[in-house]
Structure formats: structure tokens, C-alpha cells
Amino acid sequence: MPAPPSFDLQAHSVHSDGALGAAEVVERAAAAGVELFALTDHDTVDGVPEAAARAAELGLRYSAAAELSAVHGGHEDLHILGYELDVADTELIAILEDFRSDRARRIGAMADRLRELGFELDDAPLVARREAGKPIGRPHLADAVLAHPGNAERLRAEGIAGKDELFPPYLVPGAQAYVARSRPTVAEAIEVIHAAGGVAVWAHPFWDVHDRQEGLATLDEFVSAGLDGVECFYVTHDEDQTRLLHAAALERGLLTTGSTDFHGPEHGRFSAFRGFEVHGLTVDLGPIGGNTG
Ligand code: AMP
Ligand code: MN
Ligand code: MN
Helix, strand or coil: CCCCCCEECCECCCCCCCCCCHHHHHHHHHHCCCCEECCCCECCCCCHHHHHHHHHHHCCEECCCEEEEEEECCEEEEEEEEECCCCCCHHHHHHHHHHHHHHHHHHHHHHHHHHHCCCCCCCHHHHHHHHCCCCCCHHHHHHHHHHCHHHHHHHHHCCCCCHHHHHHHHHCCCCCCCCCCCCCEHHHHHHHHHHCCCEEEECCHHHHCCCHHHHHHHHHHHHHCCCCEEEEEECCCCHHHHHHHHHHHHHHCCEEEEECCECCCCCCCCCCCCCCCCCCCCCECHHHHCCCC
């Protein structure tokens, strides 16, 4: 068995929907043998200084990053990773704040819909996040539903034990309480990343687009918008999906990145660093891996 990869280029902290503080995420990554790391909180770079400082102390190579949620055509939830960002860039900071305000709007609208559907919600943690300027996402909303004792009987009756069962009927595109985000488009997200000196990578393509041909056609549209790389190697991608993306990336001259998308040690799916396969394929991390040539 080849050793697992020593890079892991997505992880989340309490600054978005992860369970641990930024420094602790880095410590866990280092303990798992990660040598090249990026914290990729949703629509914020607030955890980057703390994570970068801890990475420097522990001797990890670190790329300043964020994961931007974006819309494109009929797709309302595509994720574009920005690496090697200048996190002091005032335009970047301002635009991320604007993206987070759209998050707060849509989570508020989804909370209203859940109430109309008869659920009870404890707003306090959502309000606290909004007032602190932190990104609010559907996982926080799901927690508010799952934790309220007033919903226990109904959730049991509907066979909902956690997020994996709550999302499909209520919180995914087309589901009963879902409200779409309005901005940015993928092209705008790529532009924002480039303007802050970064490289733009399409995260986990087959998490969001299920059809292979559509995936490749969508990739071409993103390449036209300036995309620099694709996350071929991802914890939920199977070998066929990985090989397809890798071949497409080589044909198009794109970087080939990978991650386990750590959200916390107790997370059902995204909990183990270095838990993805590269299947012996070439990894090209370009500037993220320190290659400036
Ligand atoms: P948001 O930031 O509001 O778009 O929420 C996106 C997050 O919701 C993702 O990063 C996942 O952690 C989570 N998520 C999305 N789809 C599902 C699903 N079907 N089941 C469980 N969690 C999901
Ligand atoms: Mn994502
Ligand atoms: Mn992620």
C-alpha cells in the first residue's frame, strides 16, 4: 500500500461549520502527518492568521485559503477554493463580508420556512453568529432543528437522526425549506480569488454535479472563466471519478489538488486527515505546493 498523501487542502474550523478552533485543526493535521495544509472556511479568512501561525510553529507548509460558495446556471451550491490568498487585501475582506450577509439572509429565510413547516428553532446561536459576522450555513440551521426538544417526536417519526437525514427532505436544492443563494456566480468567485492574488480550484466536482458529461462541460465553462485547478482527489470521489477528473485536468493544463474536507473528529463523513486516494496519479499543486516556476 502506498503511503497516504502528505498534503490535505481543505478543512473547516469554528470560523465556519467546523467543530474545532483554527489552531486545533492545524494541530490535528500535523499529528496525522499532514505536511502541506490549508484551512478553507466558507466565505471567510478570519481563521487564517491563527492557523498560519500554528502551522509555522509546527513546521507545516501552509496556504492561506477560503472556500467560496457560488451559483452557476441551474446549480446553486458550487464551491470554489481560493489558495495563496492575500488575506490582508481590503477588497477581499469587504466582498467576503458581503457574501456572508447573503448567507445570513438565506438562512433566515430557510428558518422561516422550517417554522412554517411546523419545526421549532432556537435562534440564539444563529443570531450570535450573525452578529459576530461569522458565516452561517445550513449545518448551523440543521443543528438548531435537531437540538430543539420540541422537534424530537416528529424527527423520530420521520426517521431523522442527524444532518444526513435532515438535509435531503428539507435543506438541499429543490427541498421543502431550501432557499437559494443569490451571489456570487462561479465566474465572480474566480475573479475575487484572482484579484486577491490567489489560485482558484473547483472543489469536489462530483459532490455537486453527478453526471460525468455535465461535470466535464461545467469544468470547461469554469476554465473559460479562468479556473486554475480541480480537486480531483476527494474523500467521496470513487476511482473512476478521480481518473476522469485527472485526465480532464491534464488535458486542460489544470492543477490537481485533493482533500478530506475535515469538519471535526466527530463528523460522520469528513473527520480523518489524509483519508483520500491519489491512485498513483500525478499531483500538481503549482504555487500551493511552493512551486513558483
Ligand atoms: P451552506 O454553507 O449553507 O451552503 O451549507 C453547505 C454545507 O452543508 C456543506 O459544506 C456540508 O457540510 C453540508 N451539506 C450539504 N449537503 C449535505 C447533505 N446532503 N447532507 C449533510 N450535509 C450536507
Ligand atoms: Mn465544499
Ligand atoms: Mn470544504
